[in-house]
Amino acid sequence: MKLTGAQILWESLVREGVTDVFGYPGGAILPAYDAMLDYPIRHVLVRHEQGATHMADGYARASGRVGVAIATSGPGATNMVTGIATAMLDSSPIVCITGQVGSRLIGSDAFQEIDITGITLPITKHNYLVTRAEDVARAVREAFVIAKSGRPGPVLIDITKDAQQSSCEFDWDAAAPVVPEWRRVPDAVNRTLQQAITLISAAERPVIFAGHGVLISGAMAELQALAERSHIPVAMTLLGIGGFPASHPLNIGMMGMHGEAWVNLAIQEADLLIACGMRFDDRVTGNLRTYAPNAKKIHIEIDPSEINKNVPADVPLVGDLRDVLARLTPAVAPSDRTIWLRRINDLKGDSAVRDIQSLPDEGHLYAAHVINDLWRATRNSDTIIVTDVGQHQMWEAQYYHHDVPRSLITSGGLGTMGFAVPAAIGAKRARPDADVWAVVGDGGFQMTMCELATAVQDSIDIKIAIINNGYLGMVRQWQEFFYERRYAATPLSGPDFVKLAEAFGIRGIAVSSRGDVLPAVDGARTHAGPVVIDFRVEQEDTVYPMVPAGADLHAMIRRPNPIVETGAD
Numbered sequence: 001m002k003l004t005g006a007q008i009l010w011e012s013l014v015r016e017g018v019t020d021v022f023g024y025p026g027g028a029i030l031p032a033y034d035a036m037l038d039y040p041i042r043h044v045l046v047r048h049e050q051g052a053t054h055m056a057d058g059y060a061r062a063s064g065r066v067g068v069a070i071a072t073s074g075p076g077a078t079n080m081v082t083g084i085a086t087a088m089l090d091s092s093p094i095v096c097i098t099g100q101v102g103s104r105l106i107g108s109d110a111f112q113e114i115d116i117t118g119i120t121l122p123i124t125k126h127n128y129l130v131t132r133a134e135d136v137a138r139a140v141r142e143a144f145v146i147a148k149s150g151r152p153g154p155v156l157i158d159i160t161k162d163a164q165q166s167s168c169e170f171d172w173d174a175a176a177p178v179v180p181e182w183r184r185v186p187d188a189v190n191r192t193l194q195q196a197i198t199l200i201s202a203a204e205r206p207v208i209f210a211g212h213g214v215l216i217s218g219a220m221a222e223l224q225a226l227a228e229r230s231h232i233p234v235a236m237t238l239l240g241i242g243g244f245p246a247s248h249p250l251n252i253g254m255m256g257m258h259g260e261a262w263v264n265l266a267i268q269e270a271d272l273l274i275a276c277g278m279r280f281d282d283r284v285t286g287n288l289r290t291y292a293p294n295a296k297k298i299h300i301e302i303d304p305s306e307i308n309k310n311v312p313a314d315v316p317l318v319g320d321l322r323d324v325l326a327r328l329t330p331a332v333a334p335s336d337r338t339i340w341l342r343r344i345n346d347l348k349g350d351s352a353v354r355d356i357q358s359l360p361d362e363g364h365l366y367a368a369h370v371i372n373d374l375w376r377a378t379r380n381s382d383t384i385i386v387t388d389v390g391q392h393q394m395w396e397a398q399y400y401h402h403d404v405p406r407s408l409i410t411s412g413g414l415g416t417m418g419f420a421v422p423a424a425i426g427a428k429r430a431r432p433d434a435d436v437w438a439v440v441g442d443g444g445f446q447m448t449m450c451e452l453a454t455a456v457q458d459s460i461d462i463k464i465a466i467i468n469n470g471y472l473g474m475v476r477q478w479q480e481f482f483y484e485r486r487y488a489a490t491p492l493s494g495p496d497f498v499k500l501a502e503a504f505g506i507r508g509i510a511v512s513s514r515g516d517v518l519p520a521v522d523g524a525r526t527h528a529g530p531v532v533i534d535f536r537v538e539q540e541d542t543v544y545p546m547v548p549a550g551a552d553l554h555a556m557i558r559r560p561n562p563i564v565e566t567g568a569d
């Protein structure tokens, strides 16, 4: 069967199971767009190519499937860079397709020519420049294997215009991927598995770390089996949230810079850390020299380059987490760790007093209350929360309690403001039956709010909670603590978000007192179509606790006790 390169592209994508793509057309990708009309593909027209990549990323994180974004050459391709880097840092499987100028023009500074494979080399797992129709199918097939296998990540395929236009014989089987198959669990695991079993059995104060790898590997049941059998408390990374139910008695909460104080203290007291699919990010460890000084470390990780990168592993177990846990758990002796669990419980006492939830309602609208009420309203339904980056992101992690995997989607590694609204659109496309909420700061919202038009045009029913504090809040917090409250460039104005929503044809609601939170959330949930809620919260509120960057994990700045109001009050 003779097909054009453009037809082969769609034929291959459809055979890979792709149903939805997010993109924006232009000259160099026009042949592909023209061919698309003949294939069963739902295309979402974004308003900026960064949005397309975040949508593909949100789609991937919500579903575990590969997300696909498409753009033209030059500025279309460069607009994708932030979204590709975001997916790279968080190991999210996306495939980005870009048009390129004709192969004979490459290197001539042709109109909208840019070396996008060069630009994205360090932020993709792999990328391709395809100059012949004959190579399109193989590139697509390989890209999908690479994006989703092992440690997932983004792959880019740049296809010249002539490769899209010319024709060749389409042979799917001959284009079978030649990339190495997903690495099997190496033998090293067999040798080191026994060491891990011995360490776990001997430990008196162990902590399991649940990272993003739990969700990627689908190891939720295996993780729970290990925790329950050996009675070990489980702490989460930001990206591991949802990998172990928040309501499980062994879940002690998030670790790290804005993790729970008792979790960080427990880590510093622990005699064993069992790290499951997490990479000891600096937001997690603080000062490496004083990190978990008494603990042996078992590191279960699929990417060998993560072993000993930040924290030396006493026992590395390289392999797929689910496989490793399935082999490890039955060999671990059941044990009782009541004394250790009681100790952690004691550490919690002080935090309960400091908790903002203990504050009486004095007419202030705190972001933490908004998030907690959102959780109350949505906890019994299938809900995905997609956050942006900043203070609201941390309050979400602290006050929305996620019981199921893939119910929190957030940019952790790159910390990309502007992520939430487009990623929520992608998540809703992947999981149309779920309620999808974007929880976003007034700063991040203004970065990609143009995608509201996308949600309207394609009838994508997302709800948006703007945590509006009139500041680039997280940066203001750093200025408050470390720059003597010199608020350089952090006070932030914005449009009237209710009117803005209405201008897009979306319902807008403003909320400024706690009593109005639940009715607004319920109103949004029952409204068919996108809703924007402008939560006008306390302006100079602070995320506690906070481990200052590079400080010892136990040297946290704690919420003043009793709570002291901040400057503006």
Ligand SMILES: Cc1cc2nc3c(=O)[nH]c(=O)nc-3n(C[C@H](O)[C@H](O)[C@H](O)COP(=O)(O)OP(=O)(O)OC[C@H]3O[C@@H](n4cnc5c(N)ncnc54)[C@H](O)[C@@H]3O)c2cc1C
Pocket: 089, 090, 091, 150, 151, 152, 210, 211, 212, 213, 214, 216, 217, 236, 237, 238, 239, 240, 254, 255, 256, 257, 258, 259, 276, 277, 278, 279, 280, 281, 283, 284, 300, 301, 302, 303, 306, 319, 320, 321, 322, 389, 390, 393, 394, 411, 412, 413, 414, 415, 416, 474
């Ligand atoms: C403002 C801000 C504040 C933050 N504060 C915190 C904080 O307080 N606490 C916190 O935890 N984070 C925080 N973060 C996020 C932080 O920067 C990191 O993104 C996060 O800690 C990474 O979590 P992770 O290691 O679990 O996930 P990833 O970075 O996604 O790493 C996952 C690891 O799992 C491995 N893996 C993947 N698949 C498998 C598999 N099948 N089997 C085994 N292993 C696998 C990967 O190779 C990788 O090493 C913050 C981010 C921002 C923007």
Ligand SMILES: Cc1ncc(C[n+]2csc(CCOP(=O)(O)OP(=O)(O)O)c2C)c(N)n1
Pocket: 388, 389, 390, 391, 392, 393, 414, 415, 416, 417, 418, 440, 441, 442, 443, 444, 445, 467, 469, 471, 472, 473, 474, 475
């Ligand atoms: C694209 C991008 N630019 C800058 C930053 C640095 N940064 C991190 S948090 C933050 C403030 C976010 O403000 P807002 O969106 O209003 O959220 P808030 O912290 O107030 O909840 C900034 C500027 C970033 N993470 N991403």
Ligand SMILES: [Mg+2]
Pocket: 441, 442, 443, 467, 468, 469, 470, 471, 472, 473
């Ligand atoms: Mg803000």
